[in-house]
Structure formats: C-alpha cells, structure tokens
Amino acid sequence: MKILNSSFIRFITFYNVALNIVWNPGGGASNSFDTQGPSFSIEPPNRLEFTNSIGSRADCTVRGNPQPSIEWFDQHNNPASTIPKVRHILGNGSLYFPPFEAELFRQDVHLSSYRCVATNTVGTIVSRDVNVKAVVNQRYEPEVQNPGGFLGSNVIIKCNIPQFVEDYVTITSWLQEPSFNIFPSLEGDGKYQMLPTGELLIINITKLDAQRTFRCRTHHQLTQETRVSSNVGRIQLTEMQELVPPIMNTKFIKIFARLDDPLVIPCVAYANPSPSYRWFQREDGDSPLKTGRATIRHGSLVIPSVKSIDSGTYFCTATNSEGSETLEVKVSVISSLSAHIQPSRQTVDLGKSADLTCTTSGFPQNKIWWLKDGQPLRTGSRVRLFDQASVKITSITKEDKGMYQCFVKNEHDSTQGTAELRLGEVAPQLVYKFIEQTMQPGPSVSLKCSATGNPTPQITWNLDGFPLPNNDRLMIGQYVTMFGDVISHVNISAVKSEDGGEYECSAKSRAGSVTHSARLNIYGMPYVRPMLPISAVAGKSLTIKCPVAGYPIENIVWEKDNVRLPTNM
Incomplete structure (x- = not known):
C-alpha cells in the first residue's frame, strides 16, 4: 500500500489536533465530558436601521463548550467579510457598519439581510435574519395641510412627512400658535385631540378656529432630531348653505396596532349638514361592535387597550339628510413573537425516540420552520413533522444528535428557539x-483502525505493549468523520525489519474501551527493541511482551539478571 501524500497527512493531522482539543487529555481547554452546544447570549436584532452619518453595529454573543466560532452570512448565503470603510467583522463577533459618505452607499451591503452562525463540535445554530437598512441622511421639512370644512363639523389636520423619511419620523405634538401645545390623548379636551397616529382632530369648528394657525412637531428616530414645520396650517372654512352629502377622501385604511396600546380611529366626512357617525363590524350595518371596551367620541372609535380579539374589519358610516358614505378600516393587532423548544436539552440512547415541541407566542404567526445544525430539517420515515410545531424522531442514530431550531416570523418580527439533542453513552466499537501482514522490507504500509461510540472515542497505538517509536518514517493520522466516527492510521514509509511486531489500536472513552492487535511481519534478521522501565505492583500479575522484530523468528529466550527464565514452574 502506498504511503499517504503530504497534503493528506497535513489534513488528517489537522483533524487530529481538532480531536485532541475535544478530548483535551492534558486537562487544558475542554473535554467531551462537559460539552455544550451553542446558544445565543445576545442575539442580533431583527432590524438594524441607521443613518450614514452615525453607523451602527449588530452584536452576536454566543456561549457553549468548546467556545463556538462565529461567522456572518448575507442574504445570498455567502460569507460576509470585512470591506474597508463599509463593513467590518469585529474580533468579538459583532457586525459593524461605520459612518460613510453618501457615495459609498452599497445596496448589497447597506440594504440587505444577514445571519449570525455559531458552530462548535456539538452543532450549529443560526440567528434570525438581521434586516439592515442604512439611510443617507437628508434634510426634510414636515408640511401641514390646510383642510376644508363646514361650520359645526369636525376636521382633521394632517402633517405630511416626505416619503424618504416617513418610516423614521414620528409626529410628537401640535402647536396652536402662539404657545398652546397639543399632545396625543384618547379623549382630547373637547376641542382638540391629537390622535396616536399623529393627526390633529378639531371638534365642531367655528369661525375662530379658522383664524388660528397650527404647526406640527416631529422627531427623527435615527438622528434624534426634532423639527417644527416651517409652514402653518389653517382650516379653509366653507360658509355656503348648499347641502352636501358626506364625502370621505379615503375609503379604506389599514392599521397595525400593538398589543395593549391605545387605538383611536377617526371618522370624519366633509358634509353639510354635519353628519352622524355609526360604527359596525359588517358593511351592511347589522353587526354591532364585538368589543365592549370600545367607545365612540365625536365620530372616532376609541379602544383604550388593544387586545388580540380586536383584530378585524370595522366600518364607519357617516350619514346626513343628503346621503351616506362608509369608511372601511382593517385593524391588525400585533405582538412580539417568541419561540421555545421543549425540552431544551435531552439525552437519548441510540434506537430510542425523541420528541421536540416548539412553543410560540405572539401574533400574527405567518410561518414556522425548523433547522438542524443550520440546515433545513430533513424529514422522512424516521423524522416526522406534526402541525409545524412538533418533531418526532424514531430509531435515533448518531446523525440525529446536534442542534435543533424552530423559527417563527411575520412581516414585523421574527424569532427562534434552540434545543440540543445528545446521545446516550455507547461503549466504543x-x-x-x-489485519496481520507479512512483507519484504522497502515498501510503505498503512495500518488502519476505525471506531464509533458516544462520546467520540480516542484511538491510541502501541507496539508490543509500548508506545510507538518516534522516527521520521512513522506518522499517525487521526480525524473524525461528520458522523462522529474516528479513523486513525499508522503510516510507515520504507519499512525495515525492525518495524515488525504486534501493533495494537485501542479506542477509549468514558463509556468503555476496546482493543485490537495483529502482527506486522517484515522479513529480516532478529531485532529486539530497547525496553522502557516497567512499573509493577507487588502481588499482582505482570505480563511483558518481547518487543522483537525480524521474520521468521524461530525461538525467543527470556533472562533475568543473566539467568534464563523460567527458574521454576
């Protein structure tokens, strides 16, 4: 058999080092007795939004034993590396986006999604997607509208935010000049009410209201900048007596409300005479509101604390003597998602069964899926998925050990739960x-042992009961397969007669040990290798092998202190 080439020797030597780190026979870093799969101490956020003038950072901190390695991947599953002045992978595992000039904006970097992947010898876990959005900082001006209305009617004044910043700017208050501030509230003061969504509702307008001016005050969430609109808004009062049926500029709106937040849905129609307002949960007007917590004030639907049952479609109908108009409002109540797998850690013997249950909370939940060691869970006859939230594994094999994750997401949020499946101890096999070989001197030879078991066994070699001699022609290579089997080779180049003897491989773990031995016979003159000092315990049996090489051997004689053995029976 040919000797292994040098590149492969380096390859198996690398894996031998990796295996020794797991076993740690010297008691240094870690050992298989207390291994622990990766888990997130700090998982990066679902969204990372920032301006180019500030920059930002996504932290990914992971614990486990051995300490997991961290790597970032982009939305195309390519490793994310450092790009000078644009993106950096920090030594602590964080993903850092430094401040940058507008011309350095890169859509593939600054408008992308990333995942943090953590791996150790136990398995791999993946973070939820980090949706990165860098915004080039631009000056903006809020602008107040000038709505029209009839005397005695209600009016909504809106503060328009430019589209390029509307996702990051909120309206915090209104200023009725010169110094009267109006803040968000559920009921208002009988004349003015700032809605949680930012609009200003003015009740029962008068000629005096039409003489007043209004400005809006805004806050930029990314830059923390506060701005007051440079223009002012006024009500365009219509005093004509012409009859006008209710008119609504918008017939349908969609609202996302967070659980337990207050909700105010205005319903305002341009009409003469002033209309009456009624709210229903069916367009035909036959279904009253389901929630007893809702009240109607000046035509607005008010829910002090939103619950999940408040999700649904609502209809507001404005009616006067000239006709009616209906507003349709779809309300979606959302809450933060969470996911946990039970049990979070379990040990199962080979051939037995295991169950994993993903318990989720929050809503809505659009999608649930599973990963095994960072890859989509492969289901089949042994691995079955029930109702997306439960996994049952029958006839456990070594391939089933590792890290399991369930993910849940919607258009606003995503999260994941993690669990580790360990195998029960199995003695090495x-x-x-x-096999025994007999050969002439000169060629190369390779002796191989492969062992399985849990925890992963360590293979050691002896020659005639002593450690293998140290020379340039002999090399030991050892590595662990993806399924946890250990493969070990003893490679000898240009064998000589003194390389002969009884070779033994031993596979050991805390679950037990197993050995195998066979002779390697090399034709040549008899040769006895030097023997190391041997320790023995009085009263115990002692067996010593003669480290003899050369082939064939006709006779072996033992002596003690120049006296031939045995001296007695």
Whole structure:
C-alpha cells in the first residue's frame, strides 16, 4: 500500500489536533465530558436601521463548550467579510457598519439581510435574519395641510412627512400658535385631540378656529432630531348653505396596532349638514361592535387597550339628510413573537425516540420552520413533522444528535428557539480493524483502525505493549468523520525489519474501551527493541511482551539478571 501524500497527512493531522482539543487529555481547554452546544447570549436584532452619518453595529454573543466560532452570512448565503470603510467583522463577533459618505452607499451591503452562525463540535445554530437598512441622511421639512370644512363639523389636520423619511419620523405634538401645545390623548379636551397616529382632530369648528394657525412637531428616530414645520396650517372654512352629502377622501385604511396600546380611529366626512357617525363590524350595518371596551367620541372609535380579539374589519358610516358614505378600516393587532423548544436539552440512547415541541407566542404567526445544525430539517420515515410545531424522531442514530431550531416570523418580527439533542453513552466499537501482514522490507504500509461510540472515542497505538517509536518514517493520522466516527492510521514509509511486531489500536472513552492487535511481519534478521522501565505492583500479575522484530523468528529466550527464565514452574 502506498504511503499517504503530504497534503493528506497535513489534513488528517489537522483533524487530529481538532480531536485532541475535544478530548483535551492534558486537562487544558475542554473535554467531551462537559460539552455544550451553542446558544445565543445576545442575539442580533431583527432590524438594524441607521443613518450614514452615525453607523451602527449588530452584536452576536454566543456561549457553549468548546467556545463556538462565529461567522456572518448575507442574504445570498455567502460569507460576509470585512470591506474597508463599509463593513467590518469585529474580533468579538459583532457586525459593524461605520459612518460613510453618501457615495459609498452599497445596496448589497447597506440594504440587505444577514445571519449570525455559531458552530462548535456539538452543532450549529443560526440567528434570525438581521434586516439592515442604512439611510443617507437628508434634510426634510414636515408640511401641514390646510383642510376644508363646514361650520359645526369636525376636521382633521394632517402633517405630511416626505416619503424618504416617513418610516423614521414620528409626529410628537401640535402647536396652536402662539404657545398652546397639543399632545396625543384618547379623549382630547373637547376641542382638540391629537390622535396616536399623529393627526390633529378639531371638534365642531367655528369661525375662530379658522383664524388660528397650527404647526406640527416631529422627531427623527435615527438622528434624534426634532423639527417644527416651517409652514402653518389653517382650516379653509366653507360658509355656503348648499347641502352636501358626506364625502370621505379615503375609503379604506389599514392599521397595525400593538398589543395593549391605545387605538383611536377617526371618522370624519366633509358634509353639510354635519353628519352622524355609526360604527359596525359588517358593511351592511347589522353587526354591532364585538368589543365592549370600545367607545365612540365625536365620530372616532376609541379602544383604550388593544387586545388580540380586536383584530378585524370595522366600518364607519357617516350619514346626513343628503346621503351616506362608509369608511372601511382593517385593524391588525400585533405582538412580539417568541419561540421555545421543549425540552431544551435531552439525552437519548441510540434506537430510542425523541420528541421536540416548539412553543410560540405572539401574533400574527405567518410561518414556522425548523433547522438542524443550520440546515433545513430533513424529514422522512424516521423524522416526522406534526402541525409545524412538533418533531418526532424514531430509531435515533448518531446523525440525529446536534442542534435543533424552530423559527417563527411575520412581516414585523421574527424569532427562534434552540434545543440540543445528545446521545446516550455507547461503549466504543471497532468498525474497521487492520489485519496481520507479512512483507519484504522497502515498501510503505498503512495500518488502519476505525471506531464509533458516544462520546467520540480516542484511538491510541502501541507496539508490543509500548508506545510507538518516534522516527521520521512513522506518522499517525487521526480525524473524525461528520458522523462522529474516528479513523486513525499508522503510516510507515520504507519499512525495515525492525518495524515488525504486534501493533495494537485501542479506542477509549468514558463509556468503555476496546482493543485490537495483529502482527506486522517484515522479513529480516532478529531485532529486539530497547525496553522502557516497567512499573509493577507487588502481588499482582505482570505480563511483558518481547518487543522483537525480524521474520521468521524461530525461538525467543527470556533472562533475568543473566539467568534464563523460567527458574521454576
């Protein structure tokens, strides 16, 4: 058999080092007795939004034993590396976006999604998607509208935010000049009410209201900048007596309300005479409101604390003597998502069964899916998925151990839960053993042992009961397969007669040990290798092998202190 080439020797030597780190026979870093799969101490956020003038950072902190390595991947599943002045992977595992000039904006970097992947010898976990959005900082001006209305009617004044910043700017208050501030409230003061969505509702307008001016005050969430609109808004009062049926500029609106937040839905129609307002949950007007917590004030629907049952479609009908108009409002109540797998850690013997249940909370939940060691869970006859939230694994094999994750997401949020599946202890077994060989000096030879078990066994080699001699022609290579089997080779180049003897491979773990031995016979003159000092315990049996090489050997004689053994029976 040919000797392994040098590149492969480096390859198996690398894996031998990796295996030694897991086993840590010297008691240094870590050992298989207390391994723990990766888990997030700090998981990066679902959204990372920032301006180019400030920059931002996504932290990913992971614990486990051995300490997991961290790597970032982009939305195309390519490793994310450092790009000078644009993106940096920090030594602590954080993903950092430094401040940058507008011309350095890159859509593939600054408008993308990333995942933090953590791996150790136990398995791999993946973070939820981090949706990164860098915004080039631009000056903006809020602008107040000038709505029209009839005497005695209600009017909504809106503060328009430019589209390029509307996702990051909120309206915090209104100023009725010169110095009267109006803040958000559920009921208002009988004349003015700032709605939670930012509009200003003015009740029962008069000629005096038409003489007043209004400005809006805004806050930029990314830059923390506060601005007051440079223009002022006024009510365009219509005093004509012409009859006008209710008119609504908007017939349908969609609202996302967070759980337990207050909700105010205005319903205002341009009409003469002033209309009456009624709210229903069916367009035909036959279904009253389901929630007893809702009240109607000046035509607006008010829910002090939103609950999940408040999700649905609402209809507001404005009616006067000339006709009616209906506003349709779809309300979606959302709450933060969470996911946990039970049990979070379990140990199962080979051939047994395991159950994993993903418990989720929050809503809506659009999608649930599973990963095994960072890859989509492969289901089949042994691995079954029930109702997306439960996994049952029958006839457990070594391939089933590792890290499991369930993910849940909607258009606003995403999260994940993690669990580790361990195998029960299995004593080492040799799945491949070298055989006795007889050969002439000169060629190369390779002796191979392969072992399986849990925890992963360590293979050691002896020659005639002593450690292998140290020379340039002999090299030991050892590595662990993806399924946890250990493969170990003893490679000898240009064998000589003194390389002969009884070679033994031993596979050991805390679950037990197993050995195999066979002779390697090399034709040549008899040769006895030097023997190391041997320790023995009085009263105990002692067996010593003669480290003899050369082939064939006709006779072996033992002596003690120049006296031939045995001296007695």
